[in-house]
Amino acid sequence: MINQENIQGFIKWSNIVGILSIVFGALAALGGVVAFLVGAIPGVLMIIAGIKLLNAKKAAQELVGIEDQALFSEKLNQLITESTAFFKFQGIYYIASIIMAIIGIIAYIAFFAIMFSNTSMY
Secondary structure (H helix, E strand, O other), X not given: OOOHHHHHHHHHHHHXXXXXXXXXXXXXXXXXXXXXXXXXXXXXXXXXXXXXXXXXXXXXXXXXXXXXHHHHHHHHHHHHHHHHHHHHHHHHXXXXXXXXXXXXXXXXXXXXXXXXXXXXXO
16 A cells, blocks of 8 residues: 555645646746747646646545545556656656757857857958
């Protein structure tokens, strides 16, 4: 059987991280929309990840106190499915953020290369 203390810890921290993911995802999406519409994608991914984590928290809450083995297995599978989705969206978020950072660095270098090349012509 699953340790109830571990489940309670998961419920507590998945709630905190899920809410923070949604809040920071919304801020990132708003900031991304201001820069370019494509820049909002990482924020949207973070919001979805936060929702998945809150769904996992709900499944964990439903696990507490279940005696029926079939229902327990169903809720445990739901918990694992939602947690896996959270990790998948977090991974995609990190990859998208790295790509956006690389594009930003290249644009920054290109901008200054153009600025310095134009000033030396005069």
